Amino acid sequence: MARKQGSHSDITGPRVRAAALKLFAAHGFAAVSMRQIAAEVGVQAGALYLYTPDKQTLLSDLLETHMGEVLSAWQAELPRIEARGGGPEAGLDAFARFHIRFHLARPQAVFISYMELRNLTPENFAKLEAMRKQYEDGLEQILIEGKARGLFDVSDTKLTTLALISMLNGVLTWYKPEGRLSLDRVESIYADMVSKSVRAQERSAQIA
């Protein structure tokens, strides 16, 4: 029989995206059906097409929204770095802590951002790649400046940028909020490893 008649487009739209995000993160884009998403929302499959032209667009909207949030959140972080002196060391520490904190607060969006890129159309993929590159460039600039000042010993800033981000992303694969380590502790350990891995050697014995 006829179920609810109410107009819910303003609330159902976000719920559709939330359900898709949750299910894509849990099972993968290709493994999740529109019917599953609809069931999670509590509507029929056909109703989803009021909120997205197709499944592919639903995915790319989630990814673009996420990367947009990453970029603007990092922009918002920059004044805080200046307040700490603004040098490359402060910047690198801030980047590591920001990355850990922000990503752990949005594990599902981060997860699909790294897993489901290949399910995007070439156009959508290119747009996401450009945003990701912009974020990476923020870190690389810090490395470049630190290297120029002799603070960092980095032979290849591009490679090092990617290596550091990979290390930081790894936290997603194991971190559990109820685990033995607090978020602050995890942040500090990672920030310390990042810092040490690029720091120029103080004059002292090298290992053989």
Next chain:
Amino acid sequence: MARKQGSHSDITGPRVRAAALKLFAAHGFAAVSMRQIAAEVGVQAGALYLYTPDKQTLLSDLLETHMGEVLSAWQAELPRIEARGGGPEAGLDAFARFHIRFHLARPQAVFISYMELRNLTPENFAKLEAMRKQYEDGLEQILIEGKARGLFDVSDTKLTTLALISMLNGVLTWYKPEGRLSLDRVESIYADMVSKSVRAQERSAQIA
């Protein structure tokens, strides 16, 4: 004993696994159909079931074979570490270089080993996790020994193990054999970052 004209089980079996590996890595387990795998091999879909009971087993066989190769290859590497003195510093360097080299030689298998774990049945997943843990323990033992000797400054060996492996795995996302950096160079840069990120501070100025 009637001779058959197309007896190829000894060659078709490996080709089925090779095709599945290639397609799973390229598009994801859930996105690849048995029909696609069959087309890649050049047989009909039904013929695949001569070589695997089902799609899920095809995946878990690929992953278990790969992890078995990782473990035995690392075992084979241990004598080489002894030859270099056998200390934690030599061990850590050897691990980083081994991991980079071995993984870059099998990018597809490594890729699905990290991406498709969630598509395994709980039993198959548990088996794979145990093998992965065994590999990680090899690295953690090096860190534990280095920490005990005062060579490494590592506050949490488990977390550091995961962070280092994440960093090393990252090479897969960007390395191209025809790129601007040689494999040796990449190996060296990563091994250097790994080494520095855990090395105990020589006495000298700390950053503020």
Next chain:
DNA sequence: GTCTATACAATGATAGAC
């Protein structure tokens, strides 16, 4: 051992009733 043929559920997406 490999094929064709097929079973039969599930998929993404659309049309039209209310």
Next chain:
DNA sequence: GTCTATCATTGTATAGAC
């Protein structure tokens, strides 16, 4: 705006011919 009903297609897997 949501529903039911439906479309063409594709999914995994099996049966039986040769």
